[in-house]
Amino acid sequence: MSTKIYPKLILDALRNVRYPGTGKDVVEMGFVSDDIHIDGMKVSFSMLFDKPNDPFIKSVVKACETAILTYADPNIEIKGNIEVKTAQAAPPKAAKLLPQVKNVIAVSSGKGGVGKSTVSVNLAISLAKKGYKVGLLDADIFGPSLPKMFNEEDARPLLEPIDGKEYIVPIEKYGVKMLSIGFFVNRDEAVVWRGAMAGNALKQLIADADWGDLDYFLIDFPPGTSDIHLTLVQTLAITGAVVVSTPQQVALADARKGINMFTNEKVNVPILGLVENMAWFTPAELPENKYYIFGKEGCKALAEEMNVPLLGQIPIVQSICEGGDSGVPVSLNENSITGMAFASLADSFVASVEKRNAEHAPTQKVEVHKQ
Structure with missing residues (x-):
């Protein structure tokens, strides 16, 4: 025979549940609200915790369910009927950084040495040549390469007052606005900073710079997966990520990790596609010849496996290295082998x-009026 259920019986049962670390029960601490609803054997009520991130919420709720079944009546319907509320309101949603930027793009790689910065620079220039407004941020704090690749190692960005605040003016070349920590440090000195300091420097280059209206804001991420990556994805609403790799299996193994980092539910940045750099070697004097020195179509296979687009395959030619070292990127010559490859990459x-934007566009309700 079931016990007659009434609020005091429930409260007495809950007095057997102690909140960890205090020695006090949940009723004494005021966690249990006064709105105990009883409908036959079904019992429901809410519990009010101080913080939404209280680590004991789940365990305390589970203990409350067990206490009611143990000390009140085992036939009570209580599981799933305890609503959790928090006294601390969620922080207000921060204003969007870079409101004048349409698309923020992460260009990333699982490992160094695959030509990620080369792809970032030449993709940015190719987009600018097609008429898009493009910005490029060198987020590799410890190995900045943009100043060298644009032949602007001696450049020092200026400050410009806007609405009573001074903003950094990006260096502009080849139609691309760019900033790098390399513009602010001695080129021959290593940047020895902890992660938090590096993250703050990047935030300043993003939020305290006059980027203006941009169609695409490319961020050349540092290689690997680090706290800088998390800082950037938490600071900006990133449209999507481009992952660069060579067809070599060692590089592809790290590319998988890079893809996993962005698609992880805590990061949740869509992958726009893969770029296979150093896809094959082509001698300038034999443009029809292809030598697959790092393996053949490894990125194509990975793209099919991960169900993401293969945006482009960039061959190795001597001019790529020469262009990066001289500050005259190969994408400036649209008639060259690599220039055409980067132009095609930009289109893809x-x-x-x-x-991606069409798939994530808010749907509009269409009203149909019958005649």
Whole structure:
């Protein structure tokens, strides 16, 4: 025979549940609200915790369910009927950084040495040549390469007052606005900073710079997966990520990790596609010849495996290295082998971004009026 259920019986049972670390029961601490509802054997009520991130919420709720079944009546319907509320309101949503930027793009790689910065620079220039407004941020604090690749190692960005606040003016070249920590430190000295300091420097280059209206803001991420990556994805609303790799299996193994980092539910940044750099070697004097010195179509296979687009395949030619060292990137010559490859990559990239934006566009309710 079931016990007659009434609020005091429930409260007495809950007095057997102690909140960890205090020695006090949940009723004494005021966690249990006064709105105990009883409908036959079904009991429901709410519990009020101080903080939404209280680590004991789940365990305390479970203990409350067990206490009611143990000390009141085992036939009570209580599981799933305890609502959790928090006294501390969620922080207000921060204003969007870079409101004048349409698309923020992460260019990333699982490991160093695969030509990620080369792809970032030449993709940015190719987009600018097609008429898009482009910004490029060198987020590799410890190995900045943009100043060298644009032949602007002696450049020092100026400050410009806007609405009573001074903003950094990005260096502009080849139609691309760019900033790098390399513009602010001695080129021959290593940057020896802890992660928090590096993250703060990047935030300043993003939020305290006059980027203006941009169609694409490319961020050349540091290689690997680090706290800088988390800082950037938490600071900016990133449209999507482009992952660069060579076809070599060692590089592809790290590319998988890079893809996993972005698609992880805690990060949740869509992958726009893969770029296979150093896809094959082509001698300048034999442009029809292809030598697959790092393996053949490894990124193509990975793209199919991970169900993401293969945006482009960039061959190795001597001019890529020479262009990066001299500050005259190969994408400036649209008639060269690599220039055409990067122009094609830019087209595929734009199509992937537009497809992503169309899929995430808010749906509009269409009203149909019958005659």
